[in-house]
Amino acid sequence: MSGEMDKPLISRRLVDSDGSLAEAPSDAPKVGILGSGDFARSLVTRLLGSGFSVVVGSRNPKRTAGLFPSGAQVTFQAEAVDSPDVIFVAMFREHYSSLCGLSDQLAGKILVDVSNPTEQEHFRHHESNAEYLASLFPTCTVVKAFNVISAWTLQSGPRDGNRQVPICSDHPEAKRAVSEMVQAMGFMPVDMGSLVSAREVEAMPLRLLPGWKVPALLALGLFAFFYVYNFIRDVLQPYVRDGKSKFYKLPVSVVNTTLPCVAYVLLSLVYLPGVLAAALQLRRGTKYRRFPDWLDHWLQHRKQIGLLSFFCAALHALYSFCLPLSRVNRYEVVNLAIKQVLANKSHLWIEEEVWRMEIYLSLGVLALGTLSLLAITSLPSIANSLNWKEFSFVQSTLGFIALVLSTLHTLTYGWTRAFEDSHYKFYLPPTFTLTLLVPCVVILAKGLFLLPCFSRRLSRIRRGWEKDGGVKFTLPTDHALAQKTSHV
Ligand SMILES: Cc1cc2nc3c(=O)[nH]c(=O)nc-3n(C[C@H](O)[C@H](O)[C@H](O)COP(=O)(O)OP(=O)(O)OC[C@H]3O[C@@H](n4cnc5c(N)ncnc54)[C@H](O)[C@@H]3O)c2cc1C
Ligand SMILES: NC(=O)C1=CN([C@@H]2O[C@H](COP(=O)(O)OP(=O)(O)OC[C@H]3O[C@@H](n4cnc5c(N)ncnc54)[C@H](OP(=O)(O)O)[C@@H]3O)[C@@H](O)[C@H]2O)C=CC1
Ligand code: HEM
């Protein structure tokens, strides 16, 4: 082992100066730990601090004892597993089989598997580490726990970040015993069922932001499409036709035409699946049939799509604020002024342009402000403080209002450009016209479903009425449905 690995994660001085880690009272529940690595050391600190007495089993206790706080007993593996009923296996999977000599002593005890496979290991083995441990020690009860907690969090205490510790085991009593320990250590146990779930639990720390992959790819795809489209219109066309170099537009101008389009299209894609779902329910005349998978999945990713839309819109606003700062803008203003002077004109003021700009800026700010409310309420702590009605008012009603405001912002920005030949470059229409299609469909459809004939039928369907057949049951299924389709 290198010197780095030999350094104790917990310095003795620090631990000794902390009164709470003094020797545990003799009647404290005793816990065993096999292994003396980083995880074992952090676990010991936490367990001692939570009132447990700890015995550590090492292959070489003489060498490792110095790394542990004085309250812990460090001894040989065989001795350590003798008295405690609960034993943590703080070792890597490949070393589990080295414990087989302890089989007889371990019989009937609870083994806690804390291990995390690497990504390659996870895919190489069909069974989870915990199931493998259980197969090596058929007379023991194996509980999977703590793998999602880092050694660092264990040591410093669950002050921030996620406190949840998923637990699974085939034996309810063992699971309960470990759950109580988890709670005593300041974490929150989450029952994940039987040991088969260990594979899922072991995959948890391997996942980076699940649920964001498809929305992020969607946003990137839209960004790439609009960026290329704007590049062709704003940079390539002037270069090819007039030999003008407008490449300076790449970092700010083209980006600020691209970002709002991405934000706007994403926002409309948040509200499109709700409309499709309503249309499908109207057509089927029942809500008791599953939506097709793609729609189901889409409904479940609205939160991520919405937050990405908010992110792009916020960037768009920042870029817009920066436009007047750019040198391009300064030169343009000066050149225009010179032109005015040379033409002997004193007052440049186009009333229509002034109003158009004032209105579209104001609408943009209002739209972004409304979107921020949605973003704020999607924070779990805020969402938890709202009841369902309040949450769905903000998300559904205010979100739709944000979509309408964005549409008005885009329309007033575009004004008459869609109908002027000079704004078609290489026959390509102005970018904003491409973005208007989906939002307008969503807004029209929402309006349509508000008509009494549709809305009455829709709300009856949502209360359990069926086209052919009576009322099935009138449980508050709206809640269940809504919760199932949200990622709060
Ligand atoms: C910045 C931002 C943050 C977001 N954060 C979240 C978040 O944290 N969590 C989240 O889930 N989503 C979030 N979203 C996504 C989105 O705001 C919500 O999913 C929103 O509830 C969708 O509203 P909806 O009206 O389209 O869909 P839904 O409310 O699901 O309704 C679907 C359809 O059914 C109709 N309908 C719904 N309920 C009834 C009823 N009881 N009676 C009759 N008709 C009904 C609606 O009119 C609609 O046509 C966020 C979006 C953005 C932009
Ligand atoms: N570090 C972390 O943040 C986290 C770790 N885990 C899991 O905890 C387990 C231990 O991790 P960690 O403490 O970081 O690893 P370390 O390498 O620091 O510790 C492993 C320990 O295993 C013991 N061991 C027993 N038999 C063998 C053997 N044949 N060969 C090598 N070592 C052996 C050693 O103790 P001795 O020499 O005293 O016998 C050693 O200290 C792993 O399964 C890991 O996935 C889970 C979550 C977070
Ligand atoms: C503080 C808020 C906002 C400000 C200050 C703002 C400002 C602007 C400005 C200055 C333009 C013209 C850009 C250019 O000259 O190329 C513009 C265009 C646009 N904005 Fe905004 N905006 C805001 C919010 C939003 C929001 C929330 C959305 C939608 C989600 C949005 C969507 C658009 C669209 C689609 C365009 C047209 C882009 C194009 O085709 O060129 N904006 N906005």
Ligand SMILES: [Cu+2]
């Ligand atoms: Cu998913």
Ligand SMILES: [Fe+3]
């Ligand atoms: Fe595995």
